[in-house]
Amino acid sequence: MSLRTPEIAESAPKKSDLGSSHTRRWALSFIAVAIVVWLFYTFVLPHSGTGVQTLIRHWMPLGSVNEALVWVICAVGLNIVVGYAGLLDLGFVAFWAIGGYTAGWIMSSFFNQITNGIYFLSSAPPNQPGIHINWWIVLIAAGCLCAFAGIIIGAPTLRLKSDYLALVTLGFGEIIPQVFLNGENINGFNATNGPKGIAPIDNIAALPFGPSTVNVGGATLAISKPLGPFDVTTKYVLFVIVAAFCIFVSLRIREGRLGRAWLAIREDELAASMMGVPLMQSKLAAYAVGAFMGGMGGVVYAIHNNSVFPDRFNFAISIILLAMVVLGGMGNVWGVIIGALGLAWFNSTGLPQFGDTFNSQFGTDINFPSYNFLIFGSILVLMMLFRREGLFPETRTRQVLQEAERSDAEELDGGEA
């Protein structure tokens, strides 16, 4: 008779923790917060006192929320590559740029060689030159183009081990924006308009048909009305939908066969291949899915700015995205979202506003936004020292990152070629 009782290790994950109910709780919170934000800006803010209005306009304009959503979309994409599959990517900005330029190409009057214009379900005014495609389709097209680009660059490079892969992606992230910067004269063909960028981009509409606007309880919802640069509320709703789609996809994928393969690769590449997981194919899939979202983020960014400029797509974007993923908690979609929202807001609004307030309060003249990388860097260093697993880590990584690294000797198996 055995005296052994089935002793379950203390950190045994509840099934629900890994699976649906945990996810459902977060998903519902996400939707609830998104709706509350919308209600606030639509109904509460216009009727609140000027003090509140000024405060919100300075500290939390809806435009900055929209921009943060762009970051969320891209960070969720990067999380698939870095967090799920464990492949370090330092050039994610390339996909962002390709997405942005796709919008510039097929959603504006840029190609004025096409004098009559090509229209497809577009809300752009008629009889303009260029290509005008409905933005939902552009979103998908840019995603596909980026996924393809991801596969093209991944195919030769994903065989490399982590550090080398990071270097190659770094190069890729530098090359693509340079191509756009210098693409104004390719054998006489102006492909990118060089440093002048592509502007303006078509004003999008939520839907290509239906009533122009509808009235819901005192708020005007734009349906097929082209959205100008100041229609931030409708854009907010649309951006939330795109972000929700990316979140949905990344949650679903994670739970299936492919998600397990990625996790296995992240844990032990060699063992994964010995268990029948095709490394290249799985890594390429991670790259493609991540790039798809990066491309969608690029389109949304172009719409947010009504333009694309090559100098916007700099190396810093790749690093900030990576910081968002690490800060939020690599692998955990919800942590990454919070990391992205937080850092994006801090960068675009929080820090400049804090700087202004500080300067006017103390009569100083410190350029706070120029210190953003100093601050980011310090935050990351502190994180690595005190909370390596990120603010909202994945259940899986929480425990291992809180412990010391397992000894390297354990990794020294004779198997590695």
Place this chain on the structure above:
Amino acid sequence: MTASVETSKVALTADNITVRFGGLVAVRSVSFTIPEKSIVSLIGPNGAGKTTFFNVLTGLYRPTTGSVLLGDRDITGMSPHKIASVGLGRTFQNIRLFGLMTAAENVMVAMHSHTSSNILQIVARTRHQRREEVESREFAQEMLDFVGVGRHADEYARNLSYGDQRRLEVARALALRPAVLLLDEPTAGMNPQESAVFVDFVRRVRDEQHVSVLLIEHDMSVVMRASERITVLDQGEKIAEGGPDDIRNNQRVVEAYLGRTGTEGSAR
């Protein structure tokens, strides 16, 4: 339980394998077969080329000359994941589980090649995909129960006890539904009692999962008790092959392990 060495069918054939690393010949013209449903051991002193040979079988190295057949299928030079998916499962000398995945997930990873849902099906969660998930989960549980770690299905692999981790590795390899199971020093770190239990376990795996087993092992008591056939490598060459008794009494094997004069150091 009677040994089935006499079975004429062959599960795996390594024919005339040579592996050269630059000027060094790690394995020289080794031929070797694993009869179907048998337990075969590969032994030899350190540096004999066992691991290299193992890596050739699993596709990590491509042999300089020679070929490997799994059943009738030539698997020489196939990539490791392909070899795994056509029926060669393995465990690792230093346990290489996916530590931050649950025991069940570990096993389900190995079912990758037996499932087929693509990205779109996973995102859309089609009926096919859902059925595959349920079946994978059930099969994983079945494998875990078989090796005796079923009640730890939802625990992270890294939290299992050492012995359970060894068993989980076997369950994971079995989920490939392999024809041949390669066990790389499975009793390393076990005490004699545990090793003895493990020998019975390996027999049970062979009998109930219908696989052939290739064992690399240092523990001679395990080798002698478990194997029906033993192949001895020394300095990259096969120096002996036969049943446990033949090997025990083989002069060259004794020399290889203990040295010609009996003073050159001692392996276990």
